[in-house]
Amino acid sequence: MAQFWRHVNIVLTKADLIIEVLDARMIEESRNKEIEYKIIERGKKILYVITKCDLVNLAQIKQAQKTLKPSVFISSTEKLGTTILKKKIMEISHGEKITVGVVGYPNVGKSSLINALSGRSSARTSSESGFTKGMQNVRVNNKILLIDTPGVFTTEDETEYKYVKLGSIDYAKVKDPETAALQLIQEKTDEIKKIYKVTGDDEEEILNQLAILFNKIGKGNKPDLDATSRLLLREWQTGKMKKAYGNKEK
Numbered sequence: 001m002a003q004f005w006r007h008v009n010i011v012l013t014k015a016d017l018i019i020e021v022l023d024a025r026m027i028e029e030s031r032n033k034e035i036e037y038k039i040i041e042r043g044k045k046i047l048y049v050i051t052k053c054d055l056v057n058l059a060q061i062k063q064a065q066k067t068l069k070p071s072v073f074i075s076s077t078e079k080l081g082t083t084i085l086k087k088k089i090m091e092i093s094h095g096e097k098i099t100v101g102v103v104g105y106p107n108v109g110k111s112s113l114i115n116a117l118s119g120r121s122s123a124r125t126s127s128e129s130g131f132t133k134g135m136q137n138v139r140v141n142n143k144i145l146l147i148d149t150p151g152v153f154t155t156e157d158e159t160e161y162k163y164v165k166l167g168s169i170d171y172a173k174v175k176d177p178e179t180a181a182l183q184l185i186q187e188k189t190d191e192i193k194k195i196y197k198v199t200g201d202d203e204e205e206i207l208n209q210l211a212i213l214f215n216k217i218g219k220g221n222k223p224d225l226d227a228t229s230r231l232l233l234r235e236w237q238t239g240k241m242k243k244a245y246g247n248k249e250k
């Protein structure tokens with residue numbers, strides 16, 4: 001059994017409530033149905049926490065919340081929603097002491113969420129996926145104890161693209177950055193055109209234009225598509241894509 005599944009089993013035993021951390025930009029895809037199944041099987045409660053909400057339009061989240069119950073949305077970087085989340089945890093525990101396990105895909109924002117809730121930098125965070133290696137208890141107050149866990153993949157066969165989008169596979173380590181970048185452009189065509197002010201009828205053309213914009217021109221004056229793709233994926237993974245968008249909209 002992979003090491004991370006061992007951690008999940010321990011946290012499922014110790015915790016009364018499990019927070020599944022989801023990425024606001026891809027709520028459904030960041031749900032790990034295998035963990036959810038295990039939580040339900042153990043008779044434990046689940047609370048969905050949609051994080052990185054600073055990177056999306058809140059109307060999208062509110063729509064998703066209609067079918068995702070109970071759920072709370074937050075931004076750890078902007079410290080948004082943390083009071084509501086603490087209230088929700090207390091509501092679930094009926095005001096009693098509670099141990100809460102925090103699970104989710106690698107790099108989704110688990111440790112950052114724990115720090116935002118505790119108001120301290122107790123759990124170490126990183127843009128590097130797979131950063132948290134072991135479990136760590138972090139006390140929020142005299143009622144709430146959180147357990148940070150390493151990120152979990154599923155045992156199902158999933159595409160590299162999904163992991164790239166989640167940031168679980170780092171942009172620098174993607175085996176096929178071009179395919180992933182083209183897929184991202186296909187999914188987010190309008191946003192990418194708007195953010196980077198590029199035109200083009202198809203994904204390839206847009207990627208070529210991005211190469212010029214990013215100044216990634218290789219030998220023989222040809223666009224360096226590998227470097228361009230990795231840079232685009234980096235912009236997505238670090239949330240810079242949204243920032244560029246936000247700035248231009250202002």
Ligand SMILES: Nc1nc2c(ncn2[C@@H]2O[C@H](COP(=O)(O)OP(=O)(O)OP(=O)(O)O)[C@@H](O)[C@H]2O)c(=O)[nH]1
Nearest residue numbers: 076107108109110111112125126127130131132151
């Ligand atoms: N924009 C934005 N970025 C965030 C937010 N929360 C976390 N991040 C970023 O996401 C990356 C991963 O955060 P971590 O908290 O280390 O994620 P993790 O789930 O603990 O990752 P592993 O321990 O590797 O599984 C970091 O670069 C964070 O700065 C958020 O609310 N908004």
Ligand SMILES: [Mg+2]
Nearest residue numbers: 110111131132
């Ligand atoms: Mg972590």
